[in-house]
Amino acid sequence: xxxxxxxxxxxxxxxxxxxxxxxxxxxxxxxxxxxxxxxxxxxxxxxxxxxxxxxxxxxxxxxxxxxxxxxxxxxxxxxxxxxxxxxxxxxxxxxxxxxxxxxxxxxxxxxxxxxxxxxxxxxxxxxxxxxxxxxxxxxxxxxxxxxxxxxxxxxxxxxxxxxxxxxxxxxxxxxxxxxxxxxxxxxxxxxxxxxxxxxxxxxxxxxxxxxxxxxxxxxxxxxx
Amino acid sequence: xxxxxxxxxxxxxxxxxxxxxxxxxxxxxxxxxxxxxxxxxxxxxxxxxxxxxxxxxxxxxxxxxxxxxxxxxxxxxxxxxxxxxxxxxxxxxxxxxxxxxxxxxxxxxxxxxxxxxxxxxxxxxxxxxxxxxxxxxxxxxxxxxxxxxxxxxxxxxxxxxxxxxxxxxxxxxxxxxxxxxxxxxxxxxxxxxxxxxxxxxxxxxxxxxxxxxxxxxxxxxxxxxxxxxxxxxxxxxxxxxxxxxxxxxxxxxxxxxxxxxxxxxxxxxxxxxxxxxxxxxxxxxxxxxxxxxxxxxxxxxxxxxxxxxxxxxxxxxxxxxxxxxxxxxxxxxxxxxxxxxxxxxxxxxxxxxxxxxxxxxxxxxxxx
Numbered sequence: 001x002x003x004x005x006x007x008x009x010x011x012x013x014x015x016x017x018x019x020x021x022x023x024x025x026x027x028x029x030x031x032x033x034x035x036x037x038x039x040x041x042x043x044x045x046x047x048x049x050x051x052x053x054x055x056x057x058x059x060x061x062x063x064x065x066x067x068x069x070x071x072x073x074x075x076x077x078x079x080x081x082x083x084x085x086x087x088x089x090x091x092x093x094x095x096x097x098x099x100x101x102x103x104x105x106x107x108x109x110x111x112x113x114x115x116x117x118x119x120x121x122x123x124x125x126x127x128x129x130x131x132x133x134x135x136x137x138x139x140x141x142x143x144x145x146x147x148x149x150x151x152x153x154x155x156x157x158x159x160x161x162x163x164x165x166x167x168x169x170x171x172x173x174x175x176x177x178x179x180x181x182x183x184x185x186x187x188x189x190x191x192x193x194x195x196x197x198x199x200x201x202x203x204x205x206x207x208x209x210x211x212x213x214x215x216x217x218x219x220x221x222x223x224x
Numbered sequence: 225x226x227x228x229x230x231x232x233x234x235x236x237x238x239x240x241x242x243x244x245x246x247x248x249x250x251x252x253x254x255x256x257x258x259x260x261x262x263x264x265x266x267x268x269x270x271x272x273x274x275x276x277x278x279x280x281x282x283x284x285x286x287x288x289x290x291x292x293x294x295x296x297x298x299x300x301x302x303x304x305x306x307x308x309x310x311x312x313x314x315x316x317x318x319x320x321x322x323x324x325x326x327x328x329x330x331x332x333x334x335x336x337x338x339x340x341x342x343x344x345x346x347x348x349x350x351x352x353x354x355x356x357x358x359x360x361x362x363x364x365x366x367x368x369x370x371x372x373x374x375x376x377x378x379x380x381x382x383x384x385x386x387x388x389x390x391x392x393x394x395x396x397x398x399x400x401x402x403x404x405x406x407x408x409x410x411x412x413x414x415x416x417x418x419x420x421x422x423x424x425x426x427x428x429x430x431x432x433x434x435x436x437x438x439x440x441x442x443x444x445x446x447x448x449x450x451x452x453x454x455x456x457x458x459x460x461x462x463x464x465x466x467x468x469x470x471x472x473x474x475x476x477x478x479x480x481x482x483x484x485x486x487x488x489x490x491x492x493x494x495x496x497x498x499x500x501x502x503x504x505x506x507x508x509x510x511x512x513x514x515x516x517x518x519x520x521x522x523x524x525x526x527x528x529x530x531x532x533x534x535x536x537x538x539x540x541x542x543x544x545x546x547x548x549x550x551x552x553x554x555x556x557x558x559x560x561x562x563x564x565x566x567x568x569x570x571x572x573x574x575x576x577x578x579x580x581x582x583x584x585x586x587x588x589x590x591x592x
Contacts, residue, residue, distance in 0.1 A: 093505075095507070095508075113503070113505075135505075136505060139505060139506075139507030139508075139539065139541065140507060142507060142508070142541065143507040143508030143509075143541065143542075143543070145508075145543075161507075161541050161548075164505070164507055164539055164541065165537070165539045165541065165550035165552065165580070165582065166537065166550070166552045166580055167503075167537055167552070168552070168578075170575065171552060171573070171575055171578060171580055174573050174575055175571070175573055175580060175582075
C-alpha cells in the first residue's frame with residue numbers, strides 16, 4: 001500500500017465534518033500515520049471537497065450526517081461518479097446505511113467508535129484505490145440478508161465474522177487456521193463481490209477489474 | 225351454584241331423600257284411599273290428593289337431577305295451600321284434624337319438602353299458617369268449638385306439625401354445620417394455595433441462586449474465614465467473575481427486547497468500572513434464546529470479560545438459526561467455567577496475553 005499511484009508524494013486527504021474536534025483528531029492521526037497522510041483541507045460542508053485545495057485531495061473523508069436526520073447519500077454518489085475515492089466516517093452504526101454506502105461505491109465505511117488505526121488504514125487503502133473493511137463493516141456485511149446481496153462462500157462469511165469479533169487479523173487467522181494474508185484476501189473478495197452487484201460506479205468498476213487482474217476472484221465467482 | 229350452596233346441598237342431600245320418602249309414604253298410606261265411600265263430595269279430596277302427588281313427583285324429578293326448587297317453590301306452595309284448604313273446607317263437618325282429615329298431616333311434610341333449603345323461619349310460618357287455617361275452619365264449622373274437638377286438634381297438631389318442624393330444625397343444624405365446614409375448607413384451601421405459591425417462589429429463588437451457591441458462597445466463606453487472601457491475583461480474578469455473574473443474575477429478570485445483549489452489557493459494566501476499555505458490538509438479528517441457553521452462552525465469555533486487564537471486545541453475531549457470543553480480552557490464562565456443551569459449542573484460542581472465547585448456540589441443535 002502507500003502512495004505508489006502518486007509517486008513518492010504523501011497521500012493527501014480532505015475531511016468534511018461539521019465537528020471541528022473530529023477534523024483536529026483525524027489530522028493528528030494522519031500526521032502520526034506511517035507513511036504520514038497529509039490532510040490538506042478540512043471543512044464543515046461539501047464546498048471543501050469541490051473547491052480549493054480539497055478538490056485535488058486523493059481521498060475524501062466524508063461525514064455521512066452533516067445535517068441532523070439526513071444522510072448525505074447524494075453527495076457520496078456524486079463524488080463516486082466523478083471518480084473520487086471516498087471513506088465514509090460516521091457515527092451511524094446501522095447495517096443498512098453501511099451496505100448502502102458500500103453499494104454506492106464508498107471504499108470504506110468506518111464508524112467513529114472504531115479507533116484511529118482503522119481510519120488510517122482505510123485512507124491508505126483508498127488512496128491506492130483499494131477497499132478497506134473495518135471490523136464493524138465486516139459484521140454488517142456478514143449479517144446482510146438483503147435479497148440483492150452477493151453470494152458469499154461459508155469461508156468468506158466466517159472470515160467476516162472472525163474479523164468483526166476479534167478486530168485482529170492475526171487472531172482471526174489463528175481462529176480459522178489460515179494465514180493473516182488469506183484473511184485480507186477473503187475480505188477483498190467480499191468487497192469485490194459487493195462492487196460487482198447493483199449500481200456501477202467508476203471506483204467500483206476499477207475495483208472489480210483490478211480484482212480480476214490480481215486473481216482474487218474469477219469471472220465465474222462474480223456471476224454467482 | 226356457588227361453592228357454599230354446593231356444600232349445603234351435599235350436607236342436606238340425605239335428609240332431602242328421607243323427607244321425600246316420608247312425604248310419599250304418608251301420602252300413599254293416607255286414609256282417603258280407604259274411605260272413598262264416606263267423603264262427600266269425593267272429587268275435591270281426589271283433586272287435593274293429586275296436587276300433593278304432583279308436588280312429590282316434581283321433588284323426585286328435581287332430586288334425581290340434583291336441582292333445587294328455586295323460584296318454582298312459591299307456585300308449588302300456593303298449590304299446596306289451595307289443595308289443603310279445598311280438602312279441609314269440603315270435609316264432612318267436624319272431621320278436620322280427625323281420622324278422615326288425611327290432608328292435615330300430609331301438608332306438614334309437603335312444607336318441609338318445599339322449604340328444606342330455606343331458613344327455619346319459612347317452615348315455621350308455613351306450619352303456623354296451616355294450623356291457623358285448619359283451626360279456623362274447625363271453629364267456624366257446624367259443631368265447632370266443643371272441648372273435645374279442640375283437644376283432639378291439639379293432640380293431632382303434635383304429630384302433624386311437630387315432626388315436620390323437628391325435621392326442619394335438623395336441617396337448620398346441618399346447614400350451620402355445612403357453612404362452618406365450607407368456611408374451614410376454604411381456609412384450608414387458601415392455606416394450601418399460599419403454601420404452594422411460597423414453595424414455587426422459594427424453588428425459583430433457589431434455582432436462580434443455585435449457580436451462586438456453588439461458586440460465590442465458597443468464595444465469600446473463604447474471605448470471611450481468611451483462608452483466601454484478597455491480595456492474591458487469583459482470588460481477585462475469582463471475585464471479578466462472581467461480581468459479573470451476580471450482575472448477570474440480576475439482569476435476567478429485566479424486561480428488555482434483547483436479553484442476551486442486555487445481560488452481556490451488565491457484565492461489561494462491571495469490567496468498565498475496573499477501568500477496562502470494553503467494546504460491545506452486535507451484528508444481525510437472532511431469536512431470544514431461553515434462559516438456560518443464555519447462561520451457557522455467557523458463562524465462559526463472562527469469565528474472560530470479567531478478568532480482562534485493560535481491553536475487551538464483546539460481540540454478538542446472530543442469524544435466524546444461530547447466535548454466537550465472542551469475547552476477546554487481555555485476560556491472560558484464566559480457567560474458564562465449563563459451559564454445558566450439550567447446549568452450546570465452545571471454542572477458544574490464546575495468543576500471547578489475548579484470549580478469544582466463542583460460544584455458539586443454534587436452534588438446529590436441540591437443547592437437552
